[in-house]
Amino acid sequence: MKALYYKLLEDGDIRCVLCPHNCHIKPGEQGKCLVRKNIGGILQTEVYGNVSSLAVDPIEKKPLYHFYPGKRILSIGSFGCNMTCSFCQNHEISQPSASVINRRKNIISPSQILKEALETESNIGLAFTYNEPIVWYEFMMDMAVKAKESGLSTVMVSNGFINKAPLKELIEYIDAFNIDLKAFNDDFYREYTGSRLKPVLNTIKDIHLAGKHLEITYLIIPGYNDNRDEFRDCVSWLDKNLGSDIVLHLSRYFPNFNFSAPPTPTSTIQDMYNIAKEKLNFVYPGNIHIPGIMDTVCPDCGSIITSRSGYFLSHRNTVDGRCSKCGRLIYKYFRNQ
Numbered sequence: 001m002k003a004l005y006y007k008l009l010e011d012g013d014i015r016c017v018l019c020p021h022n023c024h025i026k027p028g029e030q031g032k033c034l035v036r037k038n039i040g041g042i043l044q045t046e047v048y049g050n051v052s053s054l055a056v057d058p059i060e061k062k063p064l065y066h067f068y069p070g071k072r073i074l075s076i077g078s079f080g081c082n083m084t085c086s087f088c089q090n091h092e093i094s095q096p097s098a099s100v101i102n103r104r105k106n107i108i109s110p111s112q113i114l115k116e117a118l119e120t121e122s123n124i125g126l127a128f129t130y131n132e133p134i135v136w137y138e139f140m141m142d143m144a145v146k147a148k149e150s151g152l153s154t155v156m157v158s159n160g161f162i163n164k165a166p167l168k169e170l171i172e173y174i175d176a177f178n179i180d181l182k183a184f185n186d187d188f189y190r191e192y193t194g195s196r197l198k199p200v201l202n203t204i205k206d207i208h209l210a211g212k213h214l215e216i217t218y219l220i221i222p223g224y225n226d227n228r229d230e231f232r233d234c235v236s237w238l239d240k241n242l243g244s245d246i247v248l249h250l251s252r253y254f255p256n257f258n259f260s261a262p263p264t265p266t267s268t269i270q271d272m273y274n275i276a277k278e279k280l281n282f283v284y285p286g287n288i289h290i291p292g293i294m295d296t297v298c299p300d301c302g303s304i305i306t307s308r309s310g311y312f313l314s315h316r317n318t319v320d321g322r323c324s325k326c327g328r329l330i331y332k333y334f335r336n337q
């Protein structure tokens with residue numbers, strides 16, 4: 001399948017302009033993401049419709065805590081990524097060899113997925129997740145357009161490393177985003193993810209300016225991105241650019257792929273949670289249970305809105321997404337049933 005967003009150069013070479021790597025790809029070769037290949041001067045996506053994972057998940061698993069909390073969403077992913085994170089928690093599908101992709105080929109058409117999404121009980125829509133959906137752009141666009149035409153909600157869980165033009169085209173068809181902010185340090189991005197910080201920050205701002213629902217995930221890796229001063233700067237940037245109601249997930253890291261640093265200590269997450277809460281209203285620990293800070297609490301009157309334990313939750317003081325004690329808006333996207 002022919003890819004979108006590329007330019008033909010001299011001698012059959014191609015420049016892919018989907019993400020800020022802007023790969024120069026010679027005939028027969030692939031870009032950095034390993035799933036976009038120059039075949040005879042045409043850029044081909046090698047993963048169109050190739051589904052590595054498909055499951056109905058709690059929306060909290062994305063994680064999205066303020067987008068139809070308590071609902072379920074059909075979640076799909078493929079193979080490949082345009083980052084090369086040494087600590088990737090999903091490397092089996094994000095950094096696969098060509099033989100793995102071919103061995104696990106499971107082509108599903110957009111209409112089959114749409115049918116499944118519409119027939120799945122209590123499903124709010126479709127989430128593009130598991131691997132990096134940017135490198136699955138063509139299939140995601142086709143699916144997202146169909147989903148919106150059918151009245152389904154669409155979600156993208158992404159590293160945010162995408163060029164402005166393809167993001168602008170995509171934003172129209174995606175209702176909610178969770179973007180990973182892997183550190184607030186460009187050296188970290190270059191050394192451990194093979195990418196850069198600035199384009200990710202630009203994506204975050206563009207999504208916010210487009211008025212789409214946005215939550216941020218920060219995976220805390222002890223000794224690598226847990227510098228408290230740097231994190232304070234990160235929280236100030238989020239507050240200044242996105243406002244104090246932005247939802248921030250502080251996720252616990254576990255050793256994986258090429259990283260063997262020990263799991264994030266509970267005390268580090270608690271400490272960084274305290275720093276984030278100095279400016280932000282909605283901060284949640286992820287991949288860990290820390291009693292007392294898991295719930296959604298009304299920033300104005302202190303009422304517990306939603307009690308949370310892992311992916312299980314119960315709404316306590318909310319009517320139509322507002323605090324039932326003081327009326328403050330907590331969830332813009334909310335369904336009682």
Ligand code: SF4
Pocket residue numbers: 016017018019020021022023030031032033034036082134135
């Ligand atoms: S999407 Fe892939 S091929 Fe295109 S610029 Fe990014 S890494 Fe390179």
